[in-house]
Amino acid sequence: MRPTVHDIAAEAGVSLATVDRVLNARPGVRQKTVDKVEAAVERLGYVRDVSAANLAKRRIYPLLFIVPGGPNSFMRGLEAEIRAAMQRSPAERTSIRIETVPPFDPAAIVSVLDSLDPAQVTGVALVATDTPDVTAAVDRLVEKGVHVATLVSDLPGSRRIHYCGIDNLAAGRTAGGLIGRFRAGRAGKVLVVAGSMKLSDHMDRASGFAEVLNAEFPELEIVGPVETNDDADAVRQAVTAALEADAGITAIYSLGAGTRGLIEALAGHVSRKLTVVAHEVTEHSRQALADGLFDAVINQDCGHEVRSAIRVLKARSDGLMPISAQERIRIDIFLRDNLP
Amino acid sequence: MRPTVHDIAAEAGVSLATVDRVLNARPGVRQKTVDKVEAAVERLGYVRDVSAANLAKRRIYPLLFIVPGGPNSFMRGLEAEIRAAMQRSPAERTSIRIETVPPFDPAAIVSVLDSLDPAQVTGVALVATDTPDVTAAVDRLVEKGVHVATLVSDLPGSRRIHYCGIDNLAAGRTAGGLIGRFRAGRAGKVLVVAGSMKLSDHMDRASGFAEVLNAEFPELEIVGPVETNDDADAVRQAVTAALEADAGITAIYSLGAGTRGLIEALAGHVSRKLTVVAHEVTEHSRQALADGLFDAVINQDCGHEVRSAIRVLKARSDGLMPISAQERIRIDIFLRDNLP
DNA sequence: CAAATTTTGAGGTACGTAAATCAGAAATCG
DNA sequence: CGATTTCTGATTTACGTACCTCAAAATTTG
Numbered sequence: 001m002r003p004t005v006h007d008i009a010a011e012a013g014v015s016l017a018t019v020d021r022v023l024n025a026r027p028g029v030r031q032k033t034v035d036k037v038e039a040a041v042e043r044l045g046y047v048r049d050v051s052a053a054n055l056a057k058r059r060i061y062p063l064l065f066i067v068p069g070g071p072n073s074f075m076r077g078l079e080a081e082i083r084a085a086m087q088r089s090p091a092e093r094t095s096i097r098i099e100t101v102p103p104f105d106p107a108a109i110v111s112v113l114d115s116l117d118p119a120q121v122t123g124v125a126l127v128a129t130d131t132p133d134v135t136a137a138v139d140r141l142v143e144k145g146v147h148v149a150t151l152v153s154d155l156p157g158s159r160r161i162h163y164c165g166i167d168n169l170a171a172g173r174t175a176g177g178l179i180g181r182f183r184a185g186r187a188g189k190v191l192v193v194a195g196s197m198k199l200s201d202h203m204d205r206a207s208g209f210a211e212v213l214n215a216e217f218p219e220l221e222i223v224g225p226v227e228t229n230d231d232a233d234a235v236r237q238a239v240t241a242a243l244e245a246d247a248g249i250t251a252i253y254s255l256g257a258g259t260r261g262l263i264e265a266l267a268g269h270v271s272r273k274l275t276v277v278a279h280e281v282t283e284h285s286r287q288a289l290a291d292g293l294f295d296a297v298i299n300q301d302c303g304h305e306v307r308s309a310i311r312v313l314k315a316r317s318d319g320l321m322p323i324s325a326q327e328r329i330r331i332d333i334f335l336r337d338n339l340p
Numbered sequence: 341m342r343p344t345v346h347d348i349a350a351e352a353g354v355s356l357a358t359v360d361r362v363l364n365a366r367p368g369v370r371q372k373t374v375d376k377v378e379a380a381v382e383r384l385g386y387v388r389d390v391s392a393a394n395l396a397k398r399r400i401y402p403l404l405f406i407v408p409g410g411p412n413s414f415m416r417g418l419e420a421e422i423r424a425a426m427q428r429s430p431a432e433r434t435s436i437r438i439e440t441v442p443p444f445d446p447a448a449i450v451s452v453l454d455s456l457d458p459a460q461v462t463g464v465a466l467v468a469t470d471t472p473d474v475t476a477a478v479d480r481l482v483e484k485g486v487h488v489a490t491l492v493s494d495l496p497g498s499r500r501i502h503y504c505g506i507d508n509l510a511a512g513r514t515a516g517g518l519i520g521r522f523r524a525g526r527a528g529k530v531l532v533v534a535g536s537m538k539l540s541d542h543m544d545r546a547s548g549f550a551e552v553l554n555a556e557f558p559e560l561e562i563v564g565p566v567e568t569n570d571d572a573d574a575v576r577q578a579v580t581a582a583l584e585a586d587a588g589i590t591a592i593y594s595l596g597a598g599t600r601g602l603i604e605a606l607a608g609h610v611s612r613k614l615t616v617v618a619h620e621v622t623e624h625s626r627q628a629l630a631d632g633l634f635d636a637v638i639n640q641d642c643g644h645e646v647r648s649a650i651r652v653l654k655a656r657s658d659g660l661m662p663i664s665a666q667e668r669i670r671i672d673i674f675l676r677d678n679l680p
Numbered sequence: 681c682a683a684a685t686t687t688t689g690a691g692g693t694a695c696g697t698a699a700a701t702c703a704g705a706a707a708t709c710g
Numbered sequence: 711c712g713a714t715t716t717c718t719g720a721t722t723t724a725c726g727t728a729c730c731t732c733a734a735a736a737t738t739t740g
Binding site: 014015016017018021028029030033052054055056057058 | 687688689696
Binding site for chain 1: 342387389390391392394395430431510511513514516517518521522523524526548552635668670671672673675676677678680
């Protein structure tokens with residue numbers, strides 16, 4: 001039978017009230033008594049029954065998720081995962097709200113952040129563009145006592161408590177490792193297609209990719225990155241133009257969204273047997289993998305990211321530090337053969 | 341405020357006792373009344389407070405894990421994950437015991453299974469050799485009312501309720517897809533190294549691998565599989581012998597354990613620039629990836645598998661069906677660039 | 681040493697559910 | 711129709727923790 005507060009009280013030779021004061025760090029207990037209680041906790045191996053504690057202190061965590069709107073499949077998937085988390089709200093004692101903002105619009109994010117009432121929200125998770133005004137708004141919010149976590153794309157230099165997303169530098173390196181190995185020493189050019197260099201995740205992927213190609217696969221030359229604002233039509237046009245202009249392109253790394261446009265562009269050049277690596281498993285990229293149009297897709301599990309964000313924000317609201325190692329998001333690689 | 345059983349009782353116009361009978365499927369309630377209560381639950385959107393319920397019914401789930409002993413790094417990692425789950429036991433209301441059996445010894449597994457008392461154990465998770473005697477012992481145990489889940493390697497045809505592991509056919513296909521693409525059309529032979537064809541996971545991987553190579557990469561010829569009983573020394577000898585005997589081998593797929601032996605064998609043939617894909621991230625394989633000795637490692641997250649097994653066994657003990665989709669274990673691919 | 685202050689004890693209520701008892705009501709049967 | 715049997719209501723206790731009050735004890739201060 002695992003020990004309860006009563007056992008601790010008996011073991012330490014103090015009253016239940018004192019044990020409670022020590023366990024919950026309430027004032028009015030002599031250090032000597034604190035030590036006695038803590039020793040008893042140690043001896044008996046007491047651990048608080050979280051179910052009972054949650055029941056007694058009927059605390060709820062009001063959280064806000066800020067995500068870009070628009071047709072981006074990945075973001076819609078992310079939103080779906082947040083809604084799934086909302087379904088679990090009762091069990092997790094959370095109260096989650098979603099705020100959709102126009103994509104690539106720092107001002108909109110700033111305006112949402114500045115309008116928040118710390119009394120109404122204990123934690124915010126946001127997909128942010130890495131611009132100084134957003135960073136400043138995050139810092140203002142943190143100053144007001146709200147905990148902030150970044151989602152998918154980080155805001156380095158801000159006072160956010162945690163980044164819930166993959167290591168995009170490593171993701172870029174992984175793409176480089178894949179394409180390099182897939183090309184197996186054959187010289188050629190690699191077209192890099194990005195969404196926006198205002199997004200730190202895209203920046204990082206491009207750097208990581210270039211790093212590996214330069215170091216390990218000097219026979220491959222990078223073309224780009226071309227920026228498309230993650231718009232499918234822009235991607236289609238950019239890729240089509242590049243392929244037609246340069247017959248030396250033998251591989252494509254698409255590190256942003258707008259995958260549909262990439263697929264449309266590739267459809268016109270199947271004979272070139274391009275090596276293609278893209279990001280995020282969506283309906284489109286899944287089909288492209290199955291069709292052999294893509295060789296690999298690098299993915300981040302946005303369900304994990306959302307759940308991690310919730311855990312981290314809750315923990316911080318309770319004054320606990322998140323265990324970073326446990327919250328690491330993995331870089332998934334999918335071929336047609338291991339698609340879920 | 342979320343509704344409680346009291347609200348349901350008031351809404352349905354029945355007593356608390358009746359609500360309790362309906363919610364917990366206790367007998368002695370007319371269908372008409374059941375409907376009334378269920379309608380009220382529906383209307384108010386009642387969901388049971390799991391914390392409170394767990395507190396009230398102080399149920400614990402006695403579970404048993406059966407894992408092979410021996411030096412196999414992967415199995416030791418698995419055991420470590422089980423021990424980590426034991427640490428969380430208080431919070432999860434489980435009481436976990438580990439039974440270590442000699443590897444590749446069906447009789448030992450059978451003897452453990454047959455010695456179990458259904459009153460002492462509600463669920464068993466085991467890493468099994470796919471032999472008829474083990475299947476029969478599992479079925480006997482299930483007959484006695486104990487829930488059984490297979491871990492890592494499945495026991496198809498048995499009455500186990502769930503398999504907690506990766507789709508090994510898909511894993512083999514993935515290895516085939518990787519090696520095929522890495523070889524990029526260059527003809528050659530691929531040495532396949534397996535542990536034991538008595539393990540259904542090894543069987544499946546070999547089949548999946550062959551399937552993809554035959555269908556998509558006819559320029560690659562399979563040599564083997566050679567069986568090594570997952571013994572590192574046996575692997576070293578087998579690989580060394582094969583490499584020296586056949587200069588046409590350009591790739592190796594190691595689908596079992598004994599990775600240390602593989603690395604030792606490769607060390608003597610670095611000049612051959614072999615394409616190597618192995619299974620399971622361990623200390624050794626991690627180093628081999630970093631050194632460029634391995635091109636990719638396919639991994640199953642044994643932490644996930646253990647946690648999934650516990651969820652599934654608990655759910656079944658409560659008479660619930662596990663949600664299969666949620667319990668799927670992913671096939672992870674690691675290059676040196678995305679190692680965690 | 682008395683007064684003021686701090687520390688501790690004793691006891692209670694609450695959270696939402698589970699599970700039990702027992703009496704009374706309603707339905708069913710002969 | 712009365713006698714069973716089946717259902718339902720009312721009430722109670724318990725789970726382990728949080729949080730509250732009030733009084734008593736211990737300690738410090740003047």
